[in-house]
Amino acid sequence: MGTPGLGNRGSGQRLGITEPISLSGPTEYDVIKTSELEKFLQDAGLYESQEDAVNREEVLGRLDQIVKKWAKSISRAKGLNEQLVQEANAKIFTFGSYRLGVHGPGADIDTLCVGPRHATREEDFFGELHRMLSEMSEVSELHPVPDAHVPVLKFKFSGVSIDLLYAKLSLWVIPEDLDISQDSILQNADDQTVRSLNGCRVTDQILRLVPNIQNFRTTLRCMRFWAKRRGVYSNVAGFLGGINWALLVARICQLYPNALPNMLVSRFFMVYTQWRWPNPVMLCNIEEGSLGLQIWDPRRNPKDRYHLMPIITPAYPCMNSSYNVSASTLRIMFEEFQRGNDICEV
Numbered sequence: 199m200g201t202p203g204l205g206n207r208g209s210g211q212r213l214g215i216t217e218p219i220s221l222s223g224p225t226e227y228d229v230i231k232t233s234e235l236e237k238f239l240q241d242a243g244l245y246e247s248q249e250d251a252v253n254r255e256e257v258l259g260r261l262d263q264i265v266k267k268w269a270k271s272i273s274r275a276k277g278l279n280e281q282l283v284q285e286a287n288a289k290i291f292t293f294g295s296y297r298l299g300v301h302g303p304g305a306d307i308d309t310l311c312v313g314p315r316h317a318t319r320e321e322d323f324f325g326e327l328h329r330m331l332s333e334m335s336e337v338s339e340l341h342p343v344p345d346a347h348v349p350v351l352k353f354k355f356s357g358v359s360i361d362l363l364y365a366k367l368s369l370w371v372i373p374e375d376l377d378i379s380q381d382s383i384l385q386n387a388d389d390q391t392v393r394s395l396n397g398c399r400v401t402d403q404i405l406r407l408v409p410n411i412q413n414f415r416t417t418l419r420c421m422r423f424w425a426k427r428r429g430v431y432s433n434v435a436g437f438l439g440g441i442n443w444a445l446l447v448a449r450i451c452q453l454y455p456n457a458l459p460n461m462l463v464s465r466f467f468m469v470y471t472q473w474r475w476p477n478p479v480m481l482c483n484i485e486e487g488s489l490g491l492q493i494w495d496p497r498r499n500p501k502d503r504y505h506l507m508p509i510i511t512p513a514y515p516c517m518n519s520s521y522n523v524s525a526s527t528l529r530i531m532f533e534e535f536q537r538g539n540d541i542c543e544v
């Protein structure tokens with residue numbers, strides 16, 4: 199991942215599947231308008247306090263310690279030799295709005311526990327880890343959801359809401375510096391592990407594929423706030439959720455790599471008012487991959503042809519993240535984009 203504020207375009211290479219629409223940089227007016235926009239977002243209460251940020255960091259640190267202890271204890275219980283018990287490891291990754299750096303105060307943290315091949319989902323994750331958490335005084339509202347499409351342990355840790363997924367890799371030992379972006383990580387993984395890894399892999403890719411992370415974050419915060427205010431932020435209701443808004447904004451950042459957030463917001467409305475759906479929004483080309491996992495491909499998969507507003511995730515296996523959109527929700531969003539565009543043109 200690039201350092202916040204620094205660009206991903208160190209060598210000036212293009213990010214995205216087409217040339218940018220414009221390479222124009224900001225005028226003095228744009229600099230002023232962007233700082234006004236930042237102040238507006240601050241005043242709207244979208245940023246968490248320093249104290250809350252530190253608390254979240256601590257919670258994540260504690261969670262990482264807990265899964266490490268869990269990996270050792272189940273390895274010992276399974277009778278692994280002492281060396282393997284010593285080396286046994288698990289690791290916490292974050293994804294979603296927290297990892298993207300656009301979460302508000304009180305938002306939950308999407309986390310993923312990556313464990314070794316002998317740590318099973320049913321017995322060890324939903325069994326032993328669940329039991330360990332249930333005995334901790336910091337943990338409350340513990341709800342396992344093992345039968346979901348993406349199985350999850352939901353709980354609060356020191357008041358912070360956590361969604362914890364599990365990925366069981368084919369490795370005996372999980373290295374501390376494990377890179378889950380390589381496709382080889384998916385080899386021999388069960389379907390639930392592939393789905394659980396997807397969120398982290400997608401988030402990492404988004405951060406790699408935008409030209410300037412800080413500008414992306416501010417613009418995304420603004421669009422998320424706008425979408426909530428306009429009633430079009432909801433995956434389950436057939437509108438768009440966090441991941442979809444992030445991908446739409448990331449594509450605008452690629453198309454205007456030198457623009458500041460005030461310009462990016464108005465370009466967002468301009469581009470998506472003119473977009474000819476169902477042409478897909480994509481941050482990179484869709485890779486076939488060598489593992490034979492199903493990818494979004496309307497030529498091959500008849501059901502993909504019915505997607506009205508395809509917004510494709512950028513990590514293998516690429517999928518459409520907005521399959522819930524219907525003709526009526528698409529029309530409502532289009533009207534909202536037009537309204538936004540009209541306001542920005544004034």
Ligand SMILES: Nc1ncnc2c1ncn2[C@@H]1O[C@H](COP(=O)(O)OP(=O)(O)OP(=O)(O)O)[C@@H](O)[C@H]1O
Pocket residue numbers: 293294295296301305306308396397398400401433439440441444511517518519520
């Ligand atoms: N429909 C989907 N397709 C692909 N990935 C998804 C989808 N829904 C969720 N995810 C993955 O799970 C992550 C967390 O989803 P979530 O709905 O919590 O969004 P978020 O970006 O964290 O926003 P919020 O602040 O609303 O929680 C997303 O960032 C994405 O990686």
Ligand SMILES: [Mg+2]
Pocket residue numbers: 294295296306307308440
């Ligand atoms: Mg989330």
